[in-house]
Amino acid sequence: MxxxxxxxxxxxxxxxxxxxxxxxxxxxxxQTQEKSLARDVSIRVFGEDGEEWRVQGRELVSFGPELSLLDVLLKSKGGYEVKANTITFQRDKNLGVLKGNVEIRGEALFVKTENAIIDFSKNLLYGEGEVLVWKESNFIEGKGFKAYLKPLKVIISDVRTKHEI
CATH class of the missing domain: 1.20.5 (Single alpha-helices involved in coiled-coils or other helix-helix interfaces)
Structure with missing residues (x-):
């Protein structure tokens, strides 16, 4: 019993x-998401007007819907180069979020900031943080910028300038 x-x-x-x-x-x-990794990556991106960008990086990390590239160099057919520590792609909007030591170089133009967004469709770079711009011997400091690359037009907010004559 x-x-x-x-x-x-x-x-x-x-x-x-x-x-x-x-x-x-x-x-x-x-929830589980797969993480993928690729090294020494080169990606071609096309804009609305056919402007082509070649995006190169040391390491590509894909985690779910997010795609990030480390130690980034972007080169446009128009002769512009953009460097940053990372870029995170928003593929649905054709945007890239650049973070860390962002440098934009063109013919006689140099822009330095910490964070920026690149709109591949419009060939537009913009950001809201501190920005330093050099064009030839002129120096401009501000907060927030928009840089249209085709044709070149740079708009800077809260400007402080220094000119050499």
Whole structure:
């Protein structure tokens, strides 16, 4: 009799444990995403007007829908170069978010900032942080900028300039 009672008690506890584990599995929000990695990457990006960009980087990391490239160099057919520590692509909007030591170089133009966004469709670079711009011997400091690359037009907010004559 004790054996049947112990066996029945064991069955009740095991069904209870299975039900509790099933409950925990249903309430947990754990999601798994695959992470992919590629080294020495070169990507070609086309804009609205056919302006082509070649995006090169040391390492490409894909984590879910996000695609990031480390140690980035962007080169346009128009002769512009953009360097940054990272770029994160927003593929649905044809944008890239540049972060860390962003430098934009063109013929007689140099722009330095910490963060910027590049709109590949419009050939536009813009940002809201501190920006330093050199054009020939002129120096401009400001907060926030827009740089249209075709044709070249740079708009800087909160400007402070220094000119050499």
């Amino acid at each position: 004790k054996f049947l009672l112990l066996h029945g008690l064991f069955l009740v506890f095991s069904f209870g444990a299975v039900a509790y584990v099933s409950f925990l599995e249903g309430t947990s929000k754990v």
